[in-house]
Amino acid sequence: MAKLHHRSNNFTLTAPPSTRGASVLLSIRFDTKVLRLSGALSAFFCLISAFSFAQLREYPLGTTALATPGNGFKTARTQALALPFFDDFSLTVNGLPDPTLWQTGGGVVVNNTLAINQPSVNVATLDGLGRNRVPYDFANELSKGRVDTLTSQGIDLSALSAPDSVYLSFFWQARGLGELPDREDSLQLEFRTATGAWQVIWKQVGQVLSNQFTQVLIPVKATVYFHANFQFRFQAFGRQSGAFDTWHLDYIYLNKSRRATDRFYKDVAVRRQPTSYLRRYTAMPLKHYLRNPAAETTDSLRTDIVNLFNNNNFTTLRLSVREVTTGQTLQQYTQPVSENIGVGASQVKSVKPTPLTAFAGPRAVIRYTFDLLTTDDQNPSIPGVNLKRNDTLSGQTVLDTYFAYDDGTAEYAADVNQRLGRVAVRFIGTQPDVVSAVRMHVVQYRKNLTGQNFTIQILADENGKPGRTLGQQGYTVNYSAEPNGFVELALKNPVAVRDTFYVAWIQLSEDALPVGLDKNTNFGKEIFYNLGSEWIPNTTLQGSFMVRAVTGGQANTVVTGTETEPTAGDVTVFPNPTRGPIEWNDDRFRRLEIMNIAGQTVRQLDIRGQRGTDLSDLPAGIYVLKLADDWRSYRKRVVITH
Helix, strand or coil: CCCEEECCCCEEEEECCCCCCCCCCCCCCCCCCCCCCCCHHHHHHHHHHHHHCCCEEEECCCCCCCCCCCCCCCCCCCCEECCCCCEECCCCCCCCCEEECCCCCCCCCCECCCCCCCCCCCEEEEEECCCCEEECCCCCCEEEEEEEEECCCCCCCCCHHHHEEECCCCEEEEEECCCCCCCCCCCEEEEEECCCCCCEEEEEEECCCCCEEEEEEEEECCCHHHHEECCCCEEEEEEECEEEEEEEEEEEECCCCCCCCCCCCEEECCCCCCCCCCCCEEEHHHHHCCCCCHHCCCCCCCCCEECCCCCEEEEEEEEEEECCCCCEEEEEECCCCEEEEEECCCEEEEECCCCCCCCCCCEEEEEEEEECCCCCCCCCCCCCCCCHHHHHEEEEEEEEEEEEECCCCCCCEEEEEEEEEEEEEECCCCCCEEEEEEEEECCCCCCCCCCCCEEEEEEEEEECCEEEEEEHHHHHHHHCCCCCCCCEEEEEEEECCCCEEEEEECCCCCCCEEEEEECCCCCCCHEEEEEEEEEECCCCCCCCEEEEECCCCCCCCCCCCCCCCCCCCCCEECCEECCCCEECCCCCCEEEECCCCCEEEEEEEEEECCCEECCCCCCEEEEEEECCCCCCCEEEEECCCC
């Protein structure tokens, strides 16, 4: 599909992830590998029509391993494996494939957030990000070639031959919650011969969009594969400049005595990450929660299960909920009657949680665990493998001092590609409070923005939209050293807020400020953007910004950066933004006071009879200009750029 970015009203319109393309800031351009002559014009105009009103753009990030090779792993094998070879990735906890089964360094990340309807908890994801999640080619955005590789350790097949009926099976999916591979992108399976040569056995091209996983069975027949150090590998080909062209793999199984119809496994598995314990957030301040625990606790904790067998199965669900810091058990639930699940079917499992009605400590951590009671370990389909390994899944909700909508992982990033563009996230508390800091996950995408200026604002609510500025402060971009980590932006002057407030950020340069977007939670209705003078509710982004509001502390009596706007048309200050020279349309003012974003006076001038001055010696940033005479006073916010 076409990759289009159209400049309209000074912002970038970006086609959705399935049409991913290069950033285009002038006119319209497209990647020649994508837009075909056949039907190209109709596709082009359909895209322009569909996205001509989009104001926020998003782009895929892939996911991030939680550890580097050598941390938290068992020692890799030094001798060839014996059959069966099986991995559903459900035992992986650090994000990297188990080196006792897989070679390290292939760029593949194990996760449970980027796929849709996976066969069991956790999948292996391949994309254009290499080891340590750095693009294979950061210099050329359009470069294509080999990207991630998942390579097995050596497997001893020397005692076998074609009559032993050796098959390799696996499930695959393109895109999921990532980016759809184009038709010329591919995922292929290769076998290693006795001479060390790799031969392509199976290949899947892109542009195949499905929310289901597809199973493939490949026979191992040729004599050249039956040796003491057989290996297989999955090799992805696509764009090398980022988390593009996403493929997912799961339930990889190699064994003898199999058949081409061997597509079912006596396994009922959990797969989807449990939902939040809270109704309106994924985390919130404990004191806000305890004001009305029943109203803030969700109606149902949910996950889903899938039956991979060709017979109906009966399962019993258990749920345990406990507070981690004290060990207090809040709830123990066991499904009273076993429930039948059909062949190849999935079921949503939900349980109403018990609220935490009282808590003496400053912080509570609620951990909830779904556990299936199955017979997966009896007469197993895969010899020697206990398939109860994928019957348990846990979630966690923190009640501390901050509000959050995200689950802690960013699958995408989003921004407004316009200087002075603003984005805001709404937070609704249960009582007045003080905002003392903002936690933000800024994503390094295409360009290192370290040291670049931006502004955080705390805004009041005005009829369901962001209103007047309660406080604001300037910061420079810093990236967290932790995967999916947050940088805490402390407010020098904490801001008192009522029950509803907004955290907004202002991009001060032409370089877009990409903020992490969690696609597994969808609180898009809490997002607003402003490209001029009007706040507009988001209707395009699906997901939640990784921006958190930290509360607590003592509010400063000075409200910083508050704007008192004059009657429309009374006073005009221009140009805005400016490189320094500034003018106003009234020569009756006597005094000019210039304040920084912390509310501190940086300059006072006598301007009697003047209509302008030069501020080019001031550092770049946001300032409040107070123009006054003996009977009136007006404030105007201006931005100085250099």
